[in-house]
Amino acid sequence: MTDQKRQLSLxxxxxxxxxxxxxxxxxxxxxxxxxxxxxxxxxxxxxxAAKFDAVFFADGPALRTNVKYNAAPGLEPITLLTAIAxxxxxxxxxxxxxxxxxxxxxxxxxxxxxxxISGGRAGWNIVTTGTDLAAANFGLSEHPVHAERYSRxxxxxxxxxxxxxxxxxxxIILDQxxxxxxxxxxxxxxxxxxRHLRVRGPFNSARTPQGHPVLxxxxxxxxxxxxxxxxxxxxxxxxxxxxxxxTFYTDIKKRVAxxxxxxxxxxxxxxxxxxxxxTEAEAKALEREFNELTVPEYGLAQxxxxxxxxxxxLPLDDTVPLELFSDAGNVTDNARSRLQVVAGIxxxxxxxxxxxLHRLAGARGHRVFAGTPEQVADTIxxxxxxxxxxxxxxxxxxxxxxxxxxxxTVVPILQERGLFRTEYxxxxxxxxxxxxxxxxxxxxxxxxxx
Amino acid sequence: MTDQKRQLSLxxxxxxxxxxxxxxxxxxxxxxxxxxxxxxxxxxxxxxAAKFDAVFFADGPALRTNVKYNAAPGLEPITLLTAIAxxxxxxxxxxxxxxxxxxxxxxxxxxxxxxxISGGRAGWNIVTTGTDLAAANFGLSEHPVHAERYSRxxxxxxxxxxxxxxxxxxxIILDQxxxxxxxxxxxxxxxxxxRHLRVRGPFNSARTPQGHPVLxxxxxxxxxxxxxxxxxxxxxxxxxxxxxxxTFYTDIKKRVAxxxxxxxxxxxxxxxxxxxxxTEAEAKALEREFNELTVPEYGLAQxxxxxxxxxxxLPLDDTVPLELFSDAGNVTDNARSRLQVVAGIxxxxxxxxxxxLHRLAGARGHRVFAGTPEQVADTIxxxxxxxxxxxxxxxxxxxxxxxxxxxxTVVPILQERGLFRTEYxxxxxxxxxxxxxxxxxxxxxxxxxx
Numbered sequence: 017m018t019d020q021k022r023q024l025s026l027x028x029x030x031x032x033x034x035x036x037x038x039x040x041x042x043x044x045x046x047x048x049x050x051x052x053x054x055x056x057x058x059x060x061x062x063x064x065a066a067k068f069d070a071v072f073f074a075d076g077p078a079l080r081t082n083v084k085y086n087a088a089p090g091l092e093p094i095t096l097l098t099a100i101a102x103x104x105x106x107x108x109x110x111x112x113x114x115x116x117x118x119x120x121x122x123x124x125x126x127x128x129x130x131x132x133i134s135g136g137r138a139g140w141n142i143v144t145t146g147t148d149l150a151a152a153n154f155g156l157s158e159h160p161v162h163a164e165r166y167s168r169x170x171x172x173x174x175x176x177x178x179x180x181x182x183x184x185x186x187x188i189i190l191d192q193x194x195x196x197x198x199x200x201x202x203x204x205x206x207x208x209x210x211r212h213l214r215v216r217g218p219f220n221s222a223r224t225p226q227g228h229p230v231l232x233x234x235x236x237x238x239x240x241x242x243x244x245x246x247x248x249x250x251x252x253x254x255x256x257x258x259x260x261x262x263t264f265y266t267d268i269k270k271r272v273a274x275x276x277x278x279x280x281x282x283x284x285x286x287x288x289x290x291x292x293x294x295t296e297a298e299a300k301a302l303e304r305e306f307n308e309l310t311v312p313e314y315g316l317a318q319x320x321x322x323x324x325x326x327x328x329x330l331p332l333d334d335t336v337p338l339e340l341f342s343d344a345g346n347v348t349d350n351a352r353s354r355l356q357v358v359a360g361i362x363x364x365x366x367x368x369x370x371x372x373l374h375r376l377a378g379a380r381g382h383r384v385f386a387g388t389p390e391q392v393a394d395t396i397x398x399x400x401x402x403x404x405x406x407x408x409x410x411x412x413x414x415x416x417x418x419x420x421x422x423x424x425t426v427v428p429i430l431q432e433r434g435l436f437r438t439e440y441x442x443x444x445x446x447x448x449x450x451x452x453x454x455x456x457x458x459x460x461x462x463x464x465x466x
Numbered sequence: 467m468t469d470q471k472r473q474l475s476l477x478x479x480x481x482x483x484x485x486x487x488x489x490x491x492x493x494x495x496x497x498x499x500x501x502x503x504x505x506x507x508x509x510x511x512x513x514x515a516a517k518f519d520a521v522f523f524a525d526g527p528a529l530r531t532n533v534k535y536n537a538a539p540g541l542e543p544i545t546l547l548t549a550i551a552x553x554x555x556x557x558x559x560x561x562x563x564x565x566x567x568x569x570x571x572x573x574x575x576x577x578x579x580x581x582x583i584s585g586g587r588a589g590w591n592i593v594t595t596g597t598d599l600a601a602a603n604f605g606l607s608e609h610p611v612h613a614e615r616y617s618r619x620x621x622x623x624x625x626x627x628x629x630x631x632x633x634x635x636x637x638i639i640l641d642q643x644x645x646x647x648x649x650x651x652x653x654x655x656x657x658x659x660x661r662h663l664r665v666r667g668p669f670n671s672a673r674t675p676q677g678h679p680v681l682x683x684x685x686x687x688x689x690x691x692x693x694x695x696x697x698x699x700x701x702x703x704x705x706x707x708x709x710x711x712x713t714f715y716t717d718i719k720k721r722v723a724x725x726x727x728x729x730x731x732x733x734x735x736x737x738x739x740x741x742x743x744x745t746e747a748e749a750k751a752l753e754r755e756f757n758e759l760t761v762p763e764y765g766l767a768q769x770x771x772x773x774x775x776x777x778x779x780l781p782l783d784d785t786v787p788l789e790l791f792s793d794a795g796n797v798t799d800n801a802r803s804r805l806q807v808v809a810g811i812x813x814x815x816x817x818x819x820x821x822x823l824h825r826l827a828g829a830r831g832h833r834v835f836a837g838t839p840e841q842v843a844d845t846i847x848x849x850x851x852x853x854x855x856x857x858x859x860x861x862x863x864x865x866x867x868x869x870x871x872x873x874x875t876v877v878p879i880l881q882e883r884g885l886f887r888t889e890y891x892x893x894x895x896x897x898x899x900x901x902x903x904x905x906x907x908x909x910x911x912x913x914x915x916x
Contacts, residue, residue, distance in 0.1 A: 040647060195488070
């Protein structure tokens with residue numbers, strides 16, 4: 017395989033019953049297992065048997081979902097991925113965690129430990145937390161504004177990276193005869209001093225198999241893209257249309273280069289939520305079946321959160337008025353990207369309110385695609401080969417069946433086309449993504465601080 | 467078994483290579499496996515096969531140990547216990563975590579998730595963190611004083627308990643037909659407002675199998691005992707002598723009663739670090755073998771940390787001067803209990819400096835006992851039946867062998883004597899300790915806040 021084609025990356029984005037908001041009402045889902053760890057371990061094994069790069073969990077430290085109608089959120093992702101690590105051997109394990117609502121020393125430890133425990137399979141999806149509901153859970157009277165959150169995020173990632181580097185790779189000597197366990201000259205205080213954070217160190221654990229867990233990012237705002245260009249090694253992104261995805265892809269790869277990094281070392285992974293059927297008609301019928309299970313009250317409240325207006329007076333079967341999106345000036349930078357996705361759908365498709373709710377029920381603004389396995393493979397290949405994606409964050413509308421049908425029917429086609437691995441060629445998430453292992457910033461004779 | 471005797475509780479306190487400070491230098495230990503999760507999973511299975519109540523990890527968010535001479539600390543305990551959970555079915559899983567250096571919402575989530583993942587086996591050893599090294603890792607110019615730490619700890623435990631109660635046990639309805647997943651009237655904001663902490667809630671996960679993970683505590687100071695009396699369901703304690711353990715036991719059970727709690731619902735578990743041999747002479751020879759592997763420079767630095775004086779001028783083979791302990795007035799309440807343990811040893815035994823270092827090398831002030839399996843079982847039975855202990859925190863001087871020899875030789879004797887279970891009679895840590903499952907504080911018709 018010396019002239020092997022460029023390979024796709026595929027992650028399974030796990031959401032308890034599935035990404036469709038009404039998934040838990042469908043008989044194919046298992047909402048009764050949301051708190052059962054073996055359910056997630058089985059999903060992990062399904063993803064690993066299909067040679068997926070990783071599984072991925074979203075997260076936020078607040079109850080965001082209206083749980084009256086939505087079966088979520090479930091368990092804390094770092095612990096959950098640790099349990100999945102114990103049931104798998106190669107699968108990457110990516111958890112979302114907030115730089116706004118964690119302390120860097122604590123979070124650095126959790127991801128370091130996950131990376132050790134999994135033998136180098138951890139990834140951290142860095143978020144600043146977009147909901148102001150979290151602030152009140154942490155004693156803050158208000159959620160820090162977008163720019164402040166990103167300013168803290170940069171410091172946070174710098175400090176965490178330094179903690180992960182604190183023990184050089186060869187710090188442990190382990191000489192039972194002389195009684196020297198470690199070389200204190202290779203274990204460093206980090207003495208991080210920022211505007212938001214001060215962290216002295218040293219870290220209290222050895223450097224991990226990957227050096228750094230893989231850094232993942234998902235922000236589509238300008239701050240988010242700039243941050244991604246500097247730090248991210250994988251980016252989860254939401255695009256409805258190929259041309260938007262291409263524009264984003266080109267923009268990010270350019271930003272990455274301006275930071276002196278190789279564009280190959282940042283994987284851009286749009287979300288795709290596939291309804292799969294033996295025929296296109298069957299797939300579309302399945303999608304309709306799920307959409308008919310939605311509760312309009314829930315969807316309207318979600319949409320209201322995006323457009324920032326009371327929508328309860330809108331008749332469900334009227335066309336969505338375009339004015340809804342014309343005066344969105346006071347929406348935050350963070351919310352704007354989601355708003356733009358929705359406005360684009362409304363402008364292009366002129367749906368009814370009910371139709372729009374159905375469009376958004378699939379995967380919260382990510383791309384829903386209903387088709388045959390061939391058609392799903394085709395769209396994946398098209399985006400992959402036309403500068404729109406390095407792979408995909410697969411968001412099955414329902415679990416566990418929606419992932420199983422994807423791995424049983426779409427993955428073999430991608431493998432036949434030579435686009436996706438048939439065996440793992442490495443053991444770490446960095447291996448799967450083709451990312452280099454970073455050297456410790458303290459390596460190479462810098463004077464030890466300890 | 468209707469008139470079954472009162473039963474011992476036994477925990478295995480896991481410390482990477484063992485509790486003896488030189489364990490990692492001994493060929494029976496495995497310091498090369500400190501970052502290997504399967505090592506801890508094997509230890510967990512050994513403890514479970516012997517029907518231990520739980521395994522336990524200490525923790526602190528700073529590098530406290532002089533790693534030049536000491537093989538520690540290893541991995542973050544909550545993630546590590548999650549991996550052990552995946553390899554066991556009944557064993558309790560107790561992690562230490564700091565109320566001074568965590569946020570209640572984050573820590574509540576980690577323990578809730580561990581309790582869900584393990585099917586009700588989580589325990590939280592509540593500490594306020596005794597080292598000022600941690601402060602600088604969290605942007606603080608100084609470590610909060612003892613009283614302030616305990617004041618925050620009380621608020622922290624109250625807030626975390628309320629978060630764990632936030633979803634009533636029957637909050638999830640899961641009616642696929644009507645589309646109602648949960649009853650918002652049974653999911654509560656907690657609106658906690660204290661002097662140190664404000665936490666609104668609601669929590670973002672369902673109530674756990676145990677309702678609350680078991681609350682463990684280890685502080686021997688006056689504040690610590692008062693806190694234990696109010697909150698603790700198990701207490702880890704360090705005593706060299708039976709009479710001191712009895713005094714402590716009586717004091718705690720009395721304090722528990724003054725809070726209107728049943729003294730039976732607080733398990734008092736002193737540490738014991740047993741060197742076991744076929745004969746007493748063999749056991750003592752084994753202890754000497756470990757002591758001879760200690761590095762005086764390391765032990766002196768540790769001792770210096772306890773007495774707060776420079777000890778490097780003390781000749782190793784001179785008797786420890788009693789004056790060393792006569793002017794300890796400016797030692798904190800927290801450090802005083804450790805100082806008293808050491809002063810007691812010096813007064814009673816008049817050891818040389820080297821002898822004292824050996825005495826302390828065993829288990830950092832916990833009780834070291836060298837003897838035959840019968841002798842170890844005898845001392846356990848004596849303490850258990852004479853009002854000094856409800857069980858023990860077993861601290862093997864070396865791992866994994868030190869735990870294996872205990873489970874193979876001492877446990878069968880305790881079982882024969884009817885003092886220790888031969889099968890688990892329940893599945894949760896509360897079951898093992900004989901503790902009730904707390905009802906949610908929001909249950910029973912209190913108006914929902916959400």
